[in-house]
Amino acid sequence: MAKKIQAVKGTREFYPQQMALRNYIYEKVRAAAQAFGYQEWDAPFIETIDLYAAKSGEELVKQQSFTFQDRGGDFVTLRPELTPSLARMIAAKQGELTFPLRWWSFGPFWRYEQPQKGRSREFFQWNIDMLGADTPEADAELIAVGATFLRSVGLSPERALIYVNDRRLMDSQFDALQIPAEKRLDVSNLIDRRAKMESAKWDAYALELGLSQTQLDGLKSMLGDFDLWQKSPELTRLFSALEALGAREYVKFDPNIVRGLLYYTGTVFEAFDVSGSLKRAIFGGGRYDNLLADVGGQPLPAVGFAMGDVVIGIILQEANLLPDFTPSPAQxxxxxxxxxxxxxxxxxxxxxxxxxxxxxxxxxxxxxxxxxxxxxxxxxxxxxxxxxxxxxxxxxxxxxxxxxxxxxxxxxxxxxxxxx
RNA sequence: GCGGAUAUAGCUCAAUGGCAGAGCGCUUGACUGUGGCUCAAGAUGUUGUGGGUUCGAGCCCCAUUAUCCGCCCCA
Missing domain, CATH: 3.40.50.800 (Anticodon-binding domain)
Structure with missing residues (x-):
């Protein structure tokens, strides 16, 4: 009896039925992107480790990347994300591209982490970005693309919502609370974790970070204020653009959405399944105006988001929205x-x-x-x-x-x- | 990296320390030119792996591997 060789941990085996779902998602992603005029593109699946060292989070590069030496002795990595490749490719042709650029991509990515529900080591991800425009209307367009996708797979606003916040608004709130710049990252992480922690524990953790009781009370009242967006000129314009684009019903302001990544500079948003068991973002993104300059390109404002195929696949299944599967293409x-x-x-x-x-x-x-x-x-x-x-x-x-x-x-x- | 579970037929799972089973699936037949539905019969197991306790282990103990779930991080 031959020894049974298992698939590499966290990889995906696409039997015809799963392949049909993957193609279905690809098809809906393409339709949503193309409806707004976005062009499909792609980058190498393997990059040198240096590309990510410049910009990505420490944990992503050091602990979550599949990195190995090739036969020539160079360190290469299976791409854990797309944005650095995007930045490089745009920097290389910045003079000849027509802006604003609207690009989308759907392909495989790898991250070395513990597989669990909604997370595997190999996954497909939809990336879509607009580069060269810095208006709230550009942000609204990306959110509308996301809403179009949700609608196209049958997820109504009763089932899935896109929560929006703005880093600029949060900064002005932090100013008002006199939270110093060096503590804002910790406070952001704190906000990010609030839904997952018991409130007493969360309070204690906040005080541990060095917030005063007054600051904590102010923070909590701010996080409970769902009309706060009216104080932000950007969000006010964003919501009126979403209204005009017919996507307003999918979108809610939520001051608790901050997102972990450092490079976001303005609007941030995350889509969630409202009624399902999975408390993971369907997609997430935002405005990142400094990133391209940071990796050595010309300054270029940008907004975009990414969606993994694993979470949306689970949600479609739980919502009973999987497309009919016909085993044979022959009739x-x-x-x-x-x-x-x-x-x-x-x-x-x-x-x-x-x-x-x-x-x-x-x-x-x-x-x-x-x-x-x-x-x-x-x-x-x-x-x-x-x-x-x-x-x-x-x-x-x-x-x-x-x-x-x-x-x-x-x-x-x-x-x-x-x-x- | 930390924590919690699980591992028995192709699949989903049962089985007081005492004969390894069910449902689904599979094969054959009822029906020698026709699927689904029904009925009948049949095949299928190194109980993850390696040790230990016991008259006797799928069950108890130890180790190991794999998988799942959660934390961290994130799509």
């Missing part, structure tokens, strides 16, 4: 009656394919019963029988497997009969 099975008629069945199948139909033929001699059973399991629509009687009369039996009805059709009229 027609040509049965093989016996040895003497095998060639005729093959010829028949070729004729039908030449007419643009998708057709399978049994590759071996077996009972018609078995062939029909196969067609049924593969959820095929039609089975053709070419037996001695039909061969003699120049006809073919066409059986509709859904209704169970069957008719004899003349061979010459068959293509016309079968065409949808």
């Amino acid at each position: 027609i099975l040509v049965t093989v009656f016996d040895e003497s008629l095998r060639t005729q069945s093959l010829v028949l199948s070729a004729e039908l394919r030449a007419a643009g139909l998708r057709v399978m033929v049994s590759p071996e001699l077996s009972k018609l019963q078995k062939q029909f059973k196969f067609a049924d399991k593969m959820k095929m629509k039609i089975a053709l029988v070419l037996g001695p009687d039909e061969a003699e009369k120049g006809t073919v039996v066409v059986k509709n497997l859904e209704s169970g009805e069957q008719v004899q059709v003349a061979r010459e009229a068959l293509v016309e009969f079968l065409k949808p």
Whole structure:
């Protein structure tokens, strides 16, 4: 008995049914992006470690990347994210690109972390960005693309929402509370963790960080103020643009959304499943105006978001929104009656394919019963029988497997009969 | 890196320390030119791996590996 070799931990095996879901997501992502005029692009799956060292978070590079030495001795990494590659590619052609740039991509990424629900080591991610525009209307457009996607897969605003905040607004609030600049990162992380912690513990943790009781009270009242956005000119414009774009119903202001990544400079947003069991973001993003300059390009304002395929896949399944799966792409099975008629069945199948139909033929001699059973399991629509009687009369039996009805059709009229 | 569970037929799972089972799936037949539904019969196991306790271990103990779930981080 051969030793069973398992798939590498955290990788994904796409059996046809899972592959169909992956392609379904890809298709909906493409439709949403293209509806707003975004161009598809991609970058290498392998990059040198240096590309990420410049910009990505310490943990992402040092602990969560698949990094190894290639045969030439260079350290390379399976890409854990796309933005550094985007920055490089844009910097290289900055003079010849037409701005604002609207680009999207869907491809594989790898992060070395503990697999759990909604998180694997290998995943597909949709990245979509607009570069070269710095208006709230640009931010609104990206959020509207996200809303368009949610709507297209059947997730209504009752089921999924996009929560929005603005780093600039938060900074002005931190100013008012006199929270010093060096503590703001900790405070942001604190806010990020609030939903996951008991409130007493959270309070204690806040005081531990060095917040005064007054600051803590101020912070809590700020985080409970869902009308705070009205104090932000950017968010006010953002919401009115979302209204105009028909995406307002999907979007809610939430001061608790801060996002962990350092590079966001303005609007930040995250989409969540409102009623499901999974408390992970469907997608998340925001404005990052300094990033391209930071990695050595010309300053370029940018806004974008990313969506992994794992979480959205689980949510679609839980919401019973998976597309119907048809095992076989072929709708027609040509049965093989016996040895003497095998060639005729093959010829028949070729004729039908030449007419643009998708057709399978049994590759071996077996009972018609078995062939029909196969067609049924593969959820095929039609089975053709070419037996001695039909061969003699120049006809073919066409059986509709859904209704169970069957008719004899003349061979010459068959293509016309079968065409949808 | 830390913590909690689980591992038995192809799948989902049962089985007081005492004969390893069910449902689904699979094969065959009822139906020698036709699937689904029904009925009947049948096949399928190194109980993750290695030790230990016991007259006797799927069950108890130790180790190990794998998987799942949570924390951290994040799509």
